[in-house]
Amino acid sequence: MTTSASPVTITATDADDQPDRTPELEALYRGFESELLIPLWTEIGDLMPPSPRSKAVPHLWRWGNLIPLATEAGELVPVGRGGERRAIALANPGLGGRPFATPTLWAAIQYLNPGEDAPVHRHTQNAFRFVVEGEGVWTVVNGDPVAMRRGDFLPQAGWHWHGHHNRTDRPMAWIDGLDIPFQYAVESTFFEFGPDEVETREAPERSRSERLWAHPGLRPLTQLTPTPATPLLAYRWEYTDHALREQLALEAEGYSATVEPGHAAVRYTNPTTGGDVMPTLRTEFHRLAPDTATAPIREVGSSVYQVFDGTGEASVGEHSWEVERGDLFVVPSWQPLALTTDTGLDLFRFSDTPIFERLHQHRTSTEATQ
Amino acid sequence: MTTSASPVTITATDADDQPDRTPELEALYRGFESELLIPLWTEIGDLMPPSPRSKAVPHLWRWGNLIPLATEAGELVPVGRGGERRAIALANPGLGGRPFATPTLWAAIQYLNPGEDAPVHRHTQNAFRFVVEGEGVWTVVNGDPVAMRRGDFLPQAGWHWHGHHNRTDRPMAWIDGLDIPFQYAVESTFFEFGPDEVETREAPERSRSERLWAHPGLRPLTQLTPTPATPLLAYRWEYTDHALREQLALEAEGYSATVEPGHAAVRYTNPTTGGDVMPTLRTEFHRLAPDTATAPIREVGSSVYQVFDGTGEASVGEHSWEVERGDLFVVPSWQPLALTTDTGLDLFRFSDTPIFERLHQHRTSTEATQ
Amino acid sequence: MTTSASPVTITATDADDQPDRTPELEALYRGFESELLIPLWTEIGDLMPPSPRSKAVPHLWRWGNLIPLATEAGELVPVGRGGERRAIALANPGLGGRPFATPTLWAAIQYLNPGEDAPVHRHTQNAFRFVVEGEGVWTVVNGDPVAMRRGDFLPQAGWHWHGHHNRTDRPMAWIDGLDIPFQYAVESTFFEFGPDEVETREAPERSRSERLWAHPGLRPLTQLTPTPATPLLAYRWEYTDHALREQLALEAEGYSATVEPGHAAVRYTNPTTGGDVMPTLRTEFHRLAPDTATAPIREVGSSVYQVFDGTGEASVGEHSWEVERGDLFVVPSWQPLALTTDTGLDLFRFSDTPIFERLHQHRTSTEATQ
Amino acid sequence: MTTSASPVTITATDADDQPDRTPELEALYRGFESELLIPLWTEIGDLMPPSPRSKAVPHLWRWGNLIPLATEAGELVPVGRGGERRAIALANPGLGGRPFATPTLWAAIQYLNPGEDAPVHRHTQNAFRFVVEGEGVWTVVNGDPVAMRRGDFLPQAGWHWHGHHNRTDRPMAWIDGLDIPFQYAVESTFFEFGPDEVETREAPERSRSERLWAHPGLRPLTQLTPTPATPLLAYRWEYTDHALREQLALEAEGYSATVEPGHAAVRYTNPTTGGDVMPTLRTEFHRLAPDTATAPIREVGSSVYQVFDGTGEASVGEHSWEVERGDLFVVPSWQPLALTTDTGLDLFRFSDTPIFERLHQHRTSTEATQ
Incomplete structure (x- = not known):
């Protein structure tokens, strides 16, 4: 295999943390390339950032x-x-x-x-x-x-x-x-x-x-083994809406029921385990009462939101949009998300969080900066 | 401590599998008693029967x-x-x-x-x-x-x-x-x-x-940790009845939904785990359609049934009763149970099964004899 | 069934928390007996004490x-x-x-x-x-x-x-x-x-x-499914002794390795799960260095200890004994245990703790009194 | 954003399963591009192959x-x-x-x-x-x-x-x-x-x-909570070698102990769980006795092998190499692997299998073709 044909190319720079670009080093790098090798020291900045630096953009x-x-x-x-x-x-x-x-x-x-x-x-x-x-x-x-x-x-x-x-x-x-x-x-x-x-x-x-x-807390005796994914194939709007209304009503009566003031939320779950509906996907529905603002949050892993009803403002990292029914936006890994609404806002959300929880890589942060 | 005051008494017999009742053996047994000891060989028949022999009776x-x-x-x-x-x-x-x-x-x-x-x-x-x-x-x-x-x-x-x-x-x-x-x-x-x-x-x-x-498959985002017991404090009749009716309707349409022909059943579960409502107690509701007979079953552990509605015959071991609304009966460990009804029969059941499942001691048998 | 033949007898007392012993009450109690019923209010003191009151004695x-x-x-x-x-x-x-x-x-x-x-x-x-x-x-x-x-x-x-x-x-x-x-x-x-x-x-x-x-941290590829009980049939003394010596040596070097000062201990575990060797039994080995005293501890569930080597004093509830090689003693549920030794003391222990942990009934207390 | 500046390009083809390339379709695709959209129907062949088609090569x-x-x-x-x-x-x-x-x-x-x-x-x-x-x-x-x-x-x-x-x-x-x-x-x-x-x-x-x-089956009482990764920081050669020798000796004595004839193997495990040493990585050591050939196997997920000792032939997909001490080779997802040796072969292996097992995506096949 000739060097020029190698699928691998090492780009040496003059950065402070790099070895001097001597002819010997260049020869070494060509040797690496011909053996299909790449050093860590030229790549570490990209591979191992201090915190997740998503290629995806909001x-x-x-x-x-x-x-x-x-x-x-x-x-x-x-x-x-x-x-x-x-x-x-x-x-x-x-x-x-x-x-x-x-x-x-x-x-x-x-x-x-x-x-x-x-x-x-x-x-x-x-x-x-x-x-x-x-x-x-x-x-x-x-x-x-x-x-x-x-x-x-x-x-x-x-x-x-x-x-x-x-x-x-x-x-x-x-x-x-x-x-x-x-x-x-x-x-x-x-x-x-x-x-x-x-x-x-x-x-x-x-x-x-x-x-x-679809009977709360009841399980057919014919299906008693936990399954990796939910056996329930439809989660109807009437139940979701009812659960969210109750959370806000309980909050209004003075009880703890919401994620934060004015912010009701449910997770769709697998009734055989109480966990996520599928091994790799988390799905939730969030309702913000009128005049609600959520506290910014960062999370390892990414999400997609769709506005179901209402209007508001979604802020992800340095981006910010006025959103309305049907609009979809993405929250890349570790980018802070904040939501505000004057009129009320209903949002469907899905994310890859179960991957990180099951592999012990999940983190969240409510600090403004990383 | 004198022998007569010992809280322990060993009753020697002349059974075939017992050592000869010599004076030396009697002296040994008195020695055991004074040291608070009891041999296995005089007790094993009671302690280790071939299969569970419940002290409780139907x-x-x-x-x-x-x-x-x-x-x-x-x-x-x-x-x-x-x-x-x-x-x-x-x-x-x-x-x-x-x-x-x-x-x-x-x-x-x-x-x-x-x-x-x-x-x-x-x-x-x-x-x-x-x-x-x-x-x-x-x-x-x-x-x-x-x-x-x-x-x-x-x-x-x-x-x-x-x-x-x-x-x-x-x-x-x-x-x-x-x-x-x-x-x-x-x-x-x-x-x-x-x-x-x-x-x-x-x-x-x-x-x-x-x-x-009480929203099927939905979980409040404020309570995401599994709890040993169910957080749901009421399982309403309308849901139980609905679930049972649907099972019998699905059966009538030709789908698999019942435990056995004419026998619908639900288990009450903890929505945070999909498992039993409490660590030691299993609770279920069973509905037999008119003209239904269940296959006899034995189970390690015991149950109590209460008739909720209808009439029928309950057979437990060698006992058998005509039962009606409100009647309660017990099924001791490993006693066979069979139920029959002409008019239809609704039954609430509770049992200690989670104890045996969690300790890997649970067994069932549908054979007529042990 | 005549009253006198009933296997059930209700013993009414004149205690303050009991209803007046009127003829009507006595008739009611005889009615209970004939129907094989017993009221909670005459039994609750025995059945529901403030904390476990073991029938077993130290x-x-x-x-x-x-x-x-x-x-x-x-x-x-x-x-x-x-x-x-x-x-x-x-x-x-x-x-x-x-x-x-x-x-x-x-x-x-x-x-x-x-x-x-x-x-x-x-x-x-x-x-x-x-x-x-x-x-x-x-x-x-x-x-x-x-x-x-x-x-x-x-x-x-x-x-x-x-x-x-x-x-x-x-x-x-x-x-x-x-x-x-x-x-x-x-x-x-x-x-x-x-x-x-x-x-x-x-x-x-x-x-x-x-x-x-018996190879630390290694598992044969032929047996990868967790089993309820350990597949390892012998836990040899040389390993147990070595593990205990290392804990005390690490403690002497200034590292955290012992349960409390001078008190080394290992649990025998199932290598397929890391948990107890059997579903109902916990087994451990404890070593007290010379001049060690353990802090008193109460635990739900009971234990049996056997002295393996050395001498010391075992205190259980209000009992206390000088113990030596081979001696066996029991610790009933919720009775405080404390051990002291001048010369060093090795103890094998077994208990029923997995029952309580799996059924969410386990508690411990290091307070002197209940 | 102008179309030409879009980071998205849709490449339409004349394939049988694609819609006709009319001017209207081309306009639609330009509309997709300007809105950052890509249809499934032009991509499905790459995204959803019948079985894993790894970009990596052996x-x-x-x-x-x-x-x-x-x-x-x-x-x-x-x-x-x-x-x-x-x-x-x-x-x-x-x-x-x-x-x-x-x-x-x-x-x-x-x-x-x-x-x-x-x-x-x-x-x-x-x-x-x-x-x-x-x-x-x-x-x-x-x-x-x-x-x-x-x-x-x-x-x-x-x-x-x-x-x-x-x-x-x-x-x-x-x-x-x-x-x-x-x-x-x-x-x-x-x-x-x-x-x-x-x-x-x-x-x-x-x-x-x-x-x-590093004491087989023994756990320090100070560390009883399961941890996601192993607390044992060194798995010494003497134990690995001993475990492998014993498996081959047991096989020679007529007992079941090896993965297949002549093929001994251990998995490195986390003693707090019995599972893999780390949440995303599986590590194993394989020993082939002289004159052994393994049955071909496909697996979802990828592996890297390093030859530790001996010589043999490794065959991965359509590639095949004579290997010796220190050589490293990769097995991409779903490529069949087979190993043969005349002289005996010791191999260290690591893989990403825990990712797939925890997310319920793992499959293996011993069929020669997919």
């Missing part, structure tokens, strides 16, 4: 801009085997042109025309849908048809068969969240095709999974 | 007999500090006259007159209430008033402060379940007095614990 | 008294099928003449003559052997012959086949510890006979289990 | 080539604050010129001259050292000096302070393994400088951690 995508593009895609791009889904992903401008919202998270708007089927497949990536507006699509998970309606959160854990079909005469759009970038980075992804059409066109109000599992 | 208590006695107690016995509760316990005839339903479980009927307070205390024993009829009492747990109504299950984990008060002009009776005999046997019990009257006479429809926790 | 058994009786038993009592073991159990004088050291723990001296076999059986009770003197017996566990020598701790978890054989021309005695009283109280015991003679008369220095498992 | 680094380069670096490159370590990393030719052995693992040769100190620092990356030859360096971990000698495995878990010093008059080289690429990808890395020189120049034979923890 960014906002406006729902008002996404919907016309998704609609146009609905006219030009068919849904079918091969492309699999009419999903359009947020591409963080710091991540080299890849369709990644953050280094670990995928977030996309998906769009289905009246009468269309998104074909059945399964993959090791953990996934979910969240609906900010509309209804009429059923997602069929392992043969169980699950209605999708505004405010619903619909987990679809890795290796479950799933497809979707639109029962109405109107198109529907929603967001998908997955751990695609994470599994792509660590190279754990498997994928398998199922039928081209969903197994059933039944359209019940409640899925079988809800009929078995 | 027994049925008729609700129709309990209620008049409880009513009479309501007239003769005040509730107050010292006696603490107007609770009358089932005393299994095999357990030496102790107020123990089984070697590990306490079951009692408790009775409160209009306007009465059961004073506040706490203890390490895990407890719960289950209501087979009536309403009007609030149990106040750590200051949170919890309404009690027919069909409700109300856990009260060890070391929680609690008292009760009757808000109506009618008396109310319900059953208490605790692990008193277990904690008595292993000597782990602590007890502390609180105020003589409950902290609050508020009587809300829903307790604060329900407002925080 | 007691000391002298090795010097046990050995002659065991030797005599060796001459008079054969070992064989039926009696199974020549084991002589400590019978706590507070426990009603049962062969129970404490309400949960069995402790016995076992004795085997030259050439004898203790026949093979298995049971759900967890067991171990500890050797205070002698050698020459092999215990064969699931076919693996395990040498027994002074200072060795040899666990024998529930449902493992086991028998013993003496290879030498001298008798050998050791102690057995089991959870017999606990499993007897909760009625979970199964027992099965194996062959009358041990499967193998091989007498290797090291068992196969040690060859696979 | 590669071998020869110890005979590494040592001269490390020696030369020892002359030209000082060790000190800023560069921190004289470590030279393996750069997988498939990973874009980054110093990454695999997408998750860092492997480097580190070199320290006589009398040199590698300055103290700490970082969230989990690390270890493994010594294939030489001795004389002590690594000081949280103030505890740990000798490094041939065959020793020395874990250094995240956020432990550590530095090294060479006590001899000869240089020493060893390998470092870390999860740098993983933590770089998920952006969880923190780093902090400590003193420029190690805290102590003491050079004991055994570290304090070994004196507390």
Whole structure:
């Protein structure tokens, strides 16, 4: 292998902490290159910063801009085997042109025309849908048809068969969240095709999974083993909304119930463990009462937020945006987040936090600076 | 110490597997006694049977007999500090006259007159209430008033402060379940007095614990650490009934949802773990559709059942009873249980199973004989 | 059922906290008795004391008294099928003449003559052997012959086949510890006979289990699943002694390594989990340097100690004894324990603590009074 | 933002599964780009392959080539604050010129001259050292000096302070393994400088951690809480070698002890849990007896092997190499690995498997093809 052909290049600099650039050192570096070696001392600044320095940047995508593009895609791009889904992903401008919202998270708007089927497949990536507006699509998970309606959160854990079909005469759009970038980075992804059409066109109000599992604190005696992902396939808006209203009501009555004043929040959990709905993804819903400001917080790992209702201001690192229904923004690792609202603000959030908790790498900080 | 004063007596027999009763052996046994020693070989048959041989016997208590006695107690016995509760316990005839339903479980009927307070205390024993009829009492747990109504299950984990008060002009009776005999046997019990009257006479429809926790799959962000016992203080009948109806409906539609044909069942669980509501007690609700017979089952550990509705036949070991609303019966360790009904049968059950599962001693058998 | 035949009797008293002994009350109590009911208010003082009030009493058994009786038993009592073991159990004088050291723990001296076999059986009770003197017996566990020598701790978890054989021309005695009283109280015991003679008369220095498992921090790739009980069948004295010497040496060098000044201690653990060797039994070895006194401690649950070497004073509750090699004493639940020594003291300890930890009932206190 | 300035570019193709490249579609794609969006349908083939398709390639680094380069670096490159370590990393030719052995693992040769100190620092990356030859360096971990000698495995878990010093008059080289690429990808890395020189120049034979923890199955009573990483800082060669010899001896005696015929293996474990030594890294030692061939195996996740002794052939995917002492090779995700040896082969291995097990993404396959 000649030096010039090596896939490795060592860029020596004259920085203070670097050895003198003598001819001998240059020869050594060429020797490293030809053996596919790279020294730590030229790379440590990038690899081992004092605190996480995310390549991802804070960014906002406006729902008002996404919907016309998704609609146009609905006219030009068919849904079918091969492309699999009419999903359009947020591409963080710091991540080299890849369709990644953050280094670990995928977030996309998906769009289905009246009468269309998104074909059945399964993959090791953990996934979910969240609906900010509309209804009429059923997602069929392992043969169980699950209605999708505004405010619903619909987990679809890795290796479950799933497809979707639109029962109405109107198109529907929603967001998908997955751990695609994470599994792509660590190279754990498997994928398998199922039928081209969903197994059933039944359209019940409640899925079988809800009929078995959506009873608070009750567990069917037929399913007593903990499962890595939640067996409950739909977390309905009426329950989420009710839980948040109660937290704010309890706060108003003088009881401890909210994260901080005016800030109610629930986590979607796996009823077989009490933990996160899926091994790599955390999902939550946050409600800020009118005239609320959250304390800034930093966290290891990244998040995507979607505004569900209301208006407010989101501040991430040095960026700040006025946000409204449907808007999506990302919070890169260790960037401080603060939210304020005059009118009230409802937010859906998903993050990669379970990865860090399970690997003992999670940290948070409420200090203003790192 | 003289031999005759020793608290230990060794009873030698002429059984085949015993050494010959020579004078030397008798002298040896007297020597053992004076040193407070007992040989294994005279005791092994009792201590180490081939399979569990419970001292408790299967027994049925008729609700129709309990209620008049409880009513009479309501007239003769005040509730107050010292006696603490107007609770009358089932005393299994095999357990030496102790107020123990089984070697590990306490079951009692408790009775409160209009306007009465059961004073506040706490203890390490895990407890719960289950209501087979009536309403009007609030149990106040750590200051949170919890309404009690027919069909409700109300856990009260060890070391929680609690008292009760009757808000109506009618008396109310319900059953208490605790692990008193277990904690008595292993000597782990602590007890502390609180105020003589409950902290609050508020009587809300829903307790604060329900407002925080009774939302399926949702967890308040303020309480993310798993707790040994459930933070949910009331499991309402409407949810239990709904879950059971859905299981039978799913079965009728051809899906797997029931324990066995016609037999729906739910377990009450701790939403922070997905496991049992309390570390020592398992609680479940079973519904048999009309014309259902369960397969006989044996289990290590003991259970108490209360008929909630309907009629049927309960068979435990060599006993068998026609049962109806309110009737209570016990299933000793390793005794086979079978249930049949023509008209339908609803049953509340509690057991000591978590003890055996956590200590890796649990076994079940569906074979007819041991 | 006539009242006089009832297995239940309610003893009414004139205590202040009891209802007046009117004829109506007496009639009510007779009604309770005939229905097999007992009120809480006559029993609560016994059932729910402010803190654990153990029926067991602190007691000391002298090795010097046990050995002659065991030797005599060796001459008079054969070992064989039926009696199974020549084991002589400590019978706590507070426990009603049962062969129970404490309400949960069995402790016995076992004795085997030259050439004898203790026949093979298995049971759900967890067991171990500890050797205070002698050698020459092999215990064969699931076919693996395990040498027994002074200072060795040899666990024998529930449902493992086991028998013993003496290879030498001298008798050998050791102690057995089991959870017999606990499993007897909760009625979970199964027992099965194996062959009358041990499967193998091989007498290797090291068992196969040690060859696979007795390597610090190393785990065979063939056995990666956690097991409820330790797969290591012998914890040799040389390792225990070495670990204790190092703790005291580190303390002398100024490092934190001991429980308290002069008090070294190790716990025997399951290498597949890092936890206790068996689900119900904790086992430890404690070494007090000369001129050491331990701080008094109370604990929920009970312990048995055996002096392995040295002399000292053991104080349990209001009892206090000079102790020496082989002496055994019990510490009932919540009784304070303190140890002092001028010459140094080595102690083996076993307890029922895992029961309480797994059921969230464990407490300790270093306060002098409850 | 103008389209041309967008960091996102969508490359449309004429593939069968892609929509027709009409002017409308091109306009839609430009619209996506200006809003920082990328469709799934152009990317799915790369993101969601049927099975893991690693960017990393199988590669071998020869110890005979590494040592001269490390020696030369020892002359030209000082060790000190800023560069921190004289470590030279393996750069997988498939990973874009980054110093990454695999997408998750860092492997480097580190070199320290006589009398040199590698300055103290700490970082969230989990690390270890493994010594294939030489001795004389002590690594000081949280103030505890740990000798490094041939065959020793020395874990250094995240956020432990550590530095090294060479006590001899000869240089020493060893390998470092870390999860740098993983933590770089998920952006969880923190780093902090400590003193420029190690805290102590003491050079004991055994570290304090070994004196507390390197006793099989024994745990100091002062440290009873499970810790995410092992408290044992040195796993000595004598124990590893002994464990492997015993497995092969047991196999020869007819017992089950090896992974497959002739293939002994141990995993280094955390004695507080029985699990992996660190949350993200698995480490093992494998010994193949002469004339042994392993069955091919695929695994999700990647490994690095270093030959410790002997010779043989390693086959990874379509690559195959004759290997000898010190040689290092990588096994990318889901590439089949097979090993053969005539003379016997000892191998150290580390992998990222705990990441996949904890996140429920682990799979293995012994089928020849995917």
